[in-house]
Amino acid sequence: MNLKNQEMVQDLLLGQGDKMGIINKEKYAGVTIKQVKGIFPIFDSFFTLEKFDHIVEIGTGNGGFSTYIAKQCIKMNAKFTTYDINKIQTKDIEDYLLALNTDIITKDVNNDSHIEDIIKGEGRCLLLIDGALKTPQFNKFAKLIKVKDVMMTHDYYKDETVSEFGTFVFSEVEKAIDDNDLIIIYKCFENYLWLCVEKVRDLSYDN
Numbered sequence: 001m002n003l004k005n006q007e008m009v010q011d012l013l014l015g016q017g018d019k020m021g022i023i024n025k026e027k028y029a030g031v032t033i034k035q036v037k038g039i040f041p042i043f044d045s046f047f048t049l050e051k052f053d054h055i056v057e058i059g060t061g062n063g064g065f066s067t068y069i070a071k072q073c074i075k076m077n078a079k080f081t082t083y084d085i086n087k088i089q090t091k092d093i094e095d096y097l098l099a100l101n102t103d104i105i106t107k108d109v110n111n112d113s114h115i116e117d118i119i120k121g122e123g124r125c126l127l128l129i130d131g132a133l134k135t136p137q138f139n140k141f142a143k144l145i146k147v148k149d150v151m152m153t154h155d156y157y158k159d160e161t162v163s164e165f166g167t168f169v170f171s172e173v174e175k176a177i178d179d180n181d182l183i184i185i186y187k188c189f190e191n192y193l194w195l196c197v198e199k200v201r202d203l204s205y206d207n
């Protein structure tokens with residue numbers, strides 16, 4: 001991350017009163033994860049209010065954040081599937097996730113129809129997008145998610161001038177939000193670089 005982005009993240013966090021963190025410094029289960037420090041209380045509150053039948057994560061990475069999500073899924077009796085094009089590096093973390101009933105899929109999510117079946121399947125789904133190509137994935141899954149499903153996409157910058165690899169800004173997804181009747185919910189996540197949207201109506205029936 002360049003200095004400008006670091007300063008921007010700092011500003012966002014200072015705006016929240018969190019003087020501690022910048023991205024890449026949060027840890028879970030002893031594993032460093034690619035999240036802004038202070039993210040877990042926000043997710044804890046979110047999962048107190050919102051329940052899902054299936055959580056799907058794109059971008060397992062080193063599995064630290066996945067471990068947190070897996071534990072949330074056990075609490076709410078939800079299934080958890082996590083995708084990454086690469087295998088988890090640490091066997092202990094992989095074993096831990098498997099023990100937490102996680103379905104770990106090592107595949108390129110852009111060439112996989114199973115994820116589409118999961119999302120179209122029964123029950124409320126939360127899709128967490130934290131792989132590489134955020135904008136095309138947002139645009140694709142905006143169409144596929146069902147009414148009441150929630151889609152959260154990471155590395156979202158409110159500053160439209162940011163164009164680092166792996167990041168995205170509002171103007172890149174605005175049309176998909178409008179076209180698919182998505183609304184932004186839990187704006188507090190934006191300070192942690194997550195954009196959170198929910199589908200409120202299925203427009204495909206209007207045509």
Ligand SMILES: C[S@@+](CC[C@H](N)C(=O)[O-])C[C@H]1O[C@@H](n2cnc3c(N)ncnc32)[C@H](O)[C@@H]1O
Binds near residue numbers: 060061083110
């Ligand atoms: C930023 S890291 C994930 C960080 C993790 N969610 C965390 O919070 O620590 C992005 C991950 O997406 C994976 N990835 C990139 N492109 C992918 C693709 N097409 N399909 C599946 N995974 C992909 C990468 O291998 C990498 O592990």
